[in-house]
Every structure is written in C-alpha cells, then in structure tokens.
Amino acid sequence: MAVRGYPEAMTAPLSPPPGPPDPGEARTSLTLAAADGPEALRADAARNRVLLLDAASRLLADCGAADLTMESVAAAAGVGKGTVFRRFKDRTGLLIALLDHRESLLQAAFLSGPPPMGPDAPAAERLHAFGPAVMRHERDHHELILASRTDPLRTFSVPAQRLRLSHVTLLLRQAHAAGRPDLLAHTLLGSIDAPLVHHLTCERGMPVERLEEGWHDLLIRYGVEH
Amino acid sequence: MAVRGYPEAMTAPLSPPPGPPDPGEARTSLTLAAADGPEALRADAARNRVLLLDAASRLLADCGAADLTMESVAAAAGVGKGTVFRRFKDRTGLLIALLDHRESLLQAAFLSGPPPMGPDAPAAERLHAFGPAVMRHERDHHELILASRTDPLRTFSVPAQRLRLSHVTLLLRQAHAAGRPDLLAHTLLGSIDAPLVHHLTCERGMPVERLEEGWHDLLIRYGVEH
C-alpha cells in the first residue's frame, strides 16, 4: 500500500509546522489516517511544503489551473523542481493536497459544526443537509476539482473523498436507511459528483435546485425521511 | 461547439470504408450524431484511419494501455505522427474511438437484440437487464475505459456514453419511473460507472452480484418493477 516514501499526497492533513498537535477529528473512518500519522517532516521540508502550497495557491488564482506547471510552482516557491515532486509525488498529488486543504471548512461543518449538518442533528437531517453543502463546495472549487481528476481510480483514495464516504455510510446506518449503506453511499455521492454537477448545471443549464431535489428524493426513497 | 476540423474523436461510428451507408441506428438522441453525419473522409484518410485503429488495437493487446504511445501507433501503422493527431485529435480521442468501436456489440444488443435487452421486451425488463450487461462489458474493457478517462468532463460527450444515457432516459420514461428521468438516468449510470465498479470489485472485493442487486433495487425504488 505505502508507495515507498511519498509522505504527502494522501496523508498530511493541513499545515504541519504551525499549530499544536491538531485536535483529533477526521477519525470517523477506520482506514482514513490511522495507518501512518502526520508523518513528521523534517523542519526544512515542512517549511518548503508550506511555501509550495502557498505558491501553488497564488499561481492558481492568478493563472488558472491549466497554466499551473510544476516548474512554475517550484520557481515561485524558490525551490527546485525535484522538491515539488518529492513532496507531492506528481501534479495530481499537488492538486489534491491543495484541495484537501480547502476542504477543511466543509469537513469542520459536518464533523463538528452546528445543526443541521453537525453532530447535534439527527442523522436523517444531517444527510439531507449534506448533499447541497457538498454541491456548494464543489461549485466554489470546481476548477481545481476538475483538474485533479485525471486518474479516475485515484479519486477513491483521496482523503477528503474517503471521509465523505465513511461519513455518509455511517449516517445512513444510523438513519436505518434501506439497502446496503456502503453501496448507497457511493450512489448518493455519485449523484452529486463534481464533474456531473458541473456538466448538468453549467453545460446543460439545469438549475441546482433540481439536483438538490434529486438528492432529497433519493434519500427519501431509501427511507431517510426529512 | 465544433472544434474546427477534427472529424473523428466523437463522430465517426465504426469503420467508414467498408460497408453500406450504415442503417440509421444511434438516432435515439437528438444531439448525438445529427450535427455532422459520417463526415466522408478522403480515401487515403479513411484507409489510414483503419490502419491506425488496427495498429492501436494490436499494440494495446501486446503492451497494455500505459505503453501505448502516439508515436508507436503511428510507426506501427506506417504513417507519420501528425496523422494520428489529425485523425483523433489527441490520445484520449484515439482511446475513445477504440472504445466506441468495441461498444458496437453492446449497442446492438440493447438497440436491436433479442429480449430481455432488445426492443421486444417491456421497458422495465430492458432496464433491469441493461445494468448487468453494461457491467459485464465494462469488466471486459476496463483497462481501455480507465485509460480513456483522463478528462472528467469529456466523458459526457463520448458518443457511447450519450447513447447509453438517452437510452436509459427513454426507457425510464416508458416505464413510468418516478422522478425526473434524465436525473435518474445519470444516477443509475453513475452507480455502475466503470471506475466505481472496478474499485468496488477489484480493490475492495465486493462481488459483482451485490452491485447488480444495487442496480435492481434502485430501479425498484423508483417504481420500475421487474
């Protein structure tokens, strides 16, 4: 499983150097980050990681994802190209890291935020609120998301993706939804997958409301009432 | 919309040079191949197209998709590299053309084959039979399919994909399924999308039967009874 020395690219949570040991959230999934921990980068490596993510984020805002080359990121961060690859494995890894970083707000919202998404609401309520929230999030970051989807299988090992999956699966189980929770979770998430939502709304003019209706409808048909 | 002079890559059906004008199937979708027709290649171009597809297919069988380079295909077909790009636009276009070619049997089965998939069965029956058939097909060609999924949005403009979508939408309408047929069609197809099926069966050991159950269950919950 471990790909021989690429600490990043599907482990490191947010920003290692500053901040305390990080309160243990994201522990919903059994296989999420249990295997290897924060991976303790050497001081210089951690510093460079932040420099690189910052530079990439800046370049992304300025030039768009298409023009984000590994060399330009390296240059903007003031490091060598090899360093970028060592840290993030490949271009997709860098994009995923960027994305994971941006996902933290959404994660906070459904892991520990207020109702209806947070843990103080009943499971059914949380499920109904989850879909629209994800769609909003995807809408905000669609460029980055689309750009990070070069390898179709890799999607399933993206930390944020796995967290969503185990979260929905858990809620479905709690809400006593019909059918197999894991399968249904995949179907539900598939119905609001970023490329699909982008295609339907942007390229075919479907209003987002209709997609949200679809989400609620699907839940209800599996016995998850509002 | 038309990308300025790339006839192939999402139009030409199978093999232009031999065979009669092609009985008009694939006309289910209003926007499928209506815009430009068979595109009448010049004789030399048509011959080279076949040479290229043959060469690519051979190389694919021999070396696998990962090692299929545009230059090797060109060399194996005895043409220049530029010719490959002119015909298929890019690597993904070549892979899609290859895939579309291989999809013809499946298409024949659900467009004009015998029951339960073909037009002589009731819509509900056809729908239930469709999912498992698609999964079998995807299983047989998963390497090529996965390799062709580099651009997440492009999937929606692949002819075979569009045909499946309009087919399922039509059947759902005929079977008086609940909800919006187009949205449900996307959800259904998403639940048996090749990367997902591959992930669940090959990487997580889920038996295919369970996925088939999921397909039937989903249909039933939208009122499409066996």
Place this chain on the structure above:
DNA sequence: CACCTAAACGGACCGTGGTCCACTTATGGC
C-alpha cells in the same frame, strides 16, 4: 489529360511531467 484546390501528410520542434543521482543539511547519539 492538365490543372486546381482542399484535404491529408509527416516529421521537426516545443513544453511539461516525471526521473535520477550527486550533493547538501538536519537531527539524534555519543
């Protein structure tokens, strides 16, 4: 058959993702 034009051709050329390896540096043990 000669000629004309649009289409097709091919390979030199370029940029970028990704690898490799000789060199540098952080860090923990003594």
Place this chain on the structure above:
DNA sequence: GCCATAAGTGGACCACGGTCCGTTTAGGTG
C-alpha cells in the same frame, strides 16, 4: 561539539503529448 546517517534538495535529463508548417496527393472540373 562531532560524527553518522537518513532525509531532503536541485537541476540536468528523458520521453511523450501536442503543434506547426512546408510538401504531397486525391479527386473534381474544363
């Protein structure tokens, strides 16, 4: 503080996807 060693670094290097443009050719017209 010094050393050993594992980790990190950087840029030369390579291969492949994709573009460009001068040349060739199919095939219609007189």
